[in-house]
Amino acid sequence: MASLGAKSLKRDDRRVIIHFDYDCFQKQIIVTCNYEARRHGLYKLQRVTEAQKKCPDAIIVLGEDLTRFRNASKENYDVTDMVDYNLEMLNLNSLQSSFFHLSRNDPTIGFKYDCSNVSGHTVPIHPVEALADRDRCNLYMRLMVGSHLAQHLRHQLEEHQGYSSTVGISTTKLISKLVGNVNKPKGQTTLLPPYTPAGESSITSFLDEHDIGKIPGIGFKSAQKIRDHVLARPAAFVAGLVYGGTTENVKVKDVRLFPAMGVELLEKLLGGSGAPKDLANKIWGLINGIDNSEVAKAREVPQQISIEDSYIRLDTMAEVEKELRMLSKSLLSRIRKDLSHVDDFDQPLGEEDGVERATNDTSQSSSLPRWLAYPKTLRLTTRPRPPLNPDGTRSRTFNRISRSCDMPSLVLNLRTSVEELSEILVQESLIPLFHKLHVGKSGWDLSLMNLCAANISLTAASSRDGAGRDISEMFKMQVHVLKDWKIEEDNDTTASGSGPAAINEDALQAVHTNLSIATEDEECIWQSDEEVASPNYTCAKCGLAVPEFAMTAHERFHDLPE
Numbered sequence: 001m002a003s004l005g006a007k008s009l010k011r012d013d014r015r016v017i018i019h020f021d022y023d024c025f026q027k028q029i030i031v032t033c034n035y036e037a038r039r040h041g042l043y044k045l046q047r048v049t050e051a052q053k054k055c056p057d058a059i060i061v062l063g064e065d066l067t068r069f070r071n072a073s074k075e076n077y078d079v080t081d082m083v084d085y086n087l088e089m090l091n092l093n094s095l096q097s098s099f100f101h102l103s104r105n106d107p108t109i110g111f112k113y114d115c116s117n118v119s120g121h122t123v124p125i126h127p128v129e130a131l132a133d134r135d136r137c138n139l140y141m142r143l144m145v146g147s148h149l150a151q152h153l154r155h156q157l158e159e160h161q162g163y164s165s166t167v168g169i170s171t172t173k174l175i176s177k178l179v180g181n182v183n184k185p186k187g188q189t190t191l192l193p194p195y196t197p198a199g200e201s202s203i204t205s206f207l208d209e210h211d212i213g214k215i216p217g218i219g220f221k222s223a224q225k226i227r228d229h230v231l232a233r234p235a236a237f238v239a240g241l242v243y244g245g246t247t248e249n250v251k252v253k254d255v256r257l258f259p260a261m262g263v264e265l266l267e268k269l270l271g272g273s274g275a276p277k278d279l280a281n282k283i284w285g286l287i288n289g290i291d292n293s294e295v296a297k298a299r300e301v302p303q304q305i306s307i308e309d310s311y312i313r314l315d316t317m318a319e320v321e322k323e324l325r326m327l328s329k330s331l332l333s334r335i336r337k338d339l340s341h342v343d344d345f346d347q348p349l350g351e352e353d354g355v356e357r358a359t360n361d362t363s364q365s366s367s368l369p370r371w372l373a374y375p376k377t378l379r380l381t382t383r384p385r386p387p388l389n390p391d392g393t394r395s396r397t398f399n400r401i402s403r404s405c406d407m408p409s410l411v412l413n414l415r416t417s418v419e420e421l422s423e424i425l426v427q428e429s430l431i432p433l434f435h436k437l438h439v440g441k442s443g444w445d446l447s448l449m450n451l452c453a454a455n456i457s458l459t460a461a462s463s464r465d466g467a468g469r470d471i472s473e474m475f476k477m478q479v480h481v482l483k484d485w486k487i488e489e490d491n492d493t494t495a496s497g498s499g500p501a502a503i504n505e506d507a508l509q510a511v512h513t514n515l516s517i518a519t520e521d522e523e524c525i526w527q528s529d530e531e532v533a534s535p536n537y538t539c540a541k542c543g544l545a546v547p548e549f550a551m552t553a554h555e556r557f558h559d560l561p562e
Helices: 035-039 048-054 067-072 080-089 128-132 138-160 173-183 202-208 220-231 252-256 263-270 279-287 317-339 418-437 471-481 505-515 529-533 548-559
Strands: 017-022 098-101 110-113 121-123 165-170 188-191 305-310 373-384 401-406 446-458 536-538 545-547
Touching: 017 138, 017 173, 080 098, 080 138, 098 138, 110 138, 121 173, 138 165, 138 188, 165 173, 173 188, 173 202, 188 202, 202 252, 220 252, 220 263, 220 279, 252 279, 263 279, 305 317, 317 373, 317 418, 317 446, 373 418, 401 418, 545 548
Parallel strands: 121 188, 165 188
Antiparallel strands: 017 165, 098 110, 305 446, 373 401, 373 446, 536 545
């Protein structure tokens, strides 16, 4: 494969991408810490004792509920069409009194803004060339319009949802994410032109100052191999952490200008069995600021859900079981929050529909969540520490090992508490998986454990993404929509519940259970009214009772030669 230079790479700068990075919600440390904690000298995976010494007032919280953060973080925007439309509507003679149209159909929906300047911070800070040529620079104008839309969205999200955010504006997801990191927290930054290779490209100069391991899309192991090759030796890592960063920065510029660096060399460094296809091409593009990947629409449910924790020392079965219980409780809670949903038209238990419903806590609520999806696979991953070297040191390793099994169906039982399900999951599934990874009750030392609910499949739904149509939801929606038109008949038949207007709650629950998540192994037998009413005839030759439609064929059978 021939090596590709930067000149042969082409970036699509026709888009305007706004990347939202939602700021920390909770003041937690060790597993994660907010900006205020970092300013006091705290950092991720720092020992609790060390953190308390540096900051006695630090709030230590066991566990975390990031559901609000996950829901919010699904909002990312490719605003190209909206920006282009507003660029056409601009009055270049009155930029300071511009109006941003949020709707093509209603010209009154939008907000006023000053389009004579970029909203928020910029990189570079003093874009002299861009400002001098802004009337003729279409890209500059589009980014400027996009910056005002980003400012408006940030204010709306903070006002209505309570989320503060950090935003980056550029033409690719890669650059938008990185430039957004420049002014954290609660700020926004736009990377201004020139983007082209002619002269000094702002993208190249911006990317060159980043460590190779900080580029989104370049994984830890890939960055480690590239860093070791450029240094011609293994890079030194921070001592004292369970796992941590390197003490030696190898910048993008060092990699990009390294002799013979290109796709062919990256293929040799990163290729091999199990390596993703076209990994070298992708990474070489990222090093040169090329990321033409589309902004995909956020999935209604995640592809997988994982929970992990790291440890200074984990080498006994009692400690392992304790940690598995904690991780499994978090995983089950995440599964329920992320994969189930209570419909807006569901009502509390009452006389109107009489349908019994269960929740995560059946003692406090009476609404039945509906599974949007369910995981098919349970995976346990560990990272064992290697044995000590003869000199008493221990080699650093980042290798993980894992085993999987079918996800037990009990996790879908919403009537059982998370604590009960966790204990069953640990004893019946997780401990057997652990023994497949680590033989015996001792002789190993783990630095990390991870639980993952994978292979998540959508249940039956009203959209084409689901595995079929959810008939029970159709019935419930029908009851909700037609409730205002319901006719009550005061007669014995309806009152007794045997008339056609009565709704059998057990039948409704059966429809939900049997048809919402149907399997190919289920056998359904359908019988039409015509078949039930069809009379049988007795064959004069053999005395067999035969339906009318089959008599002709039956007689021909007797006429066949023996």
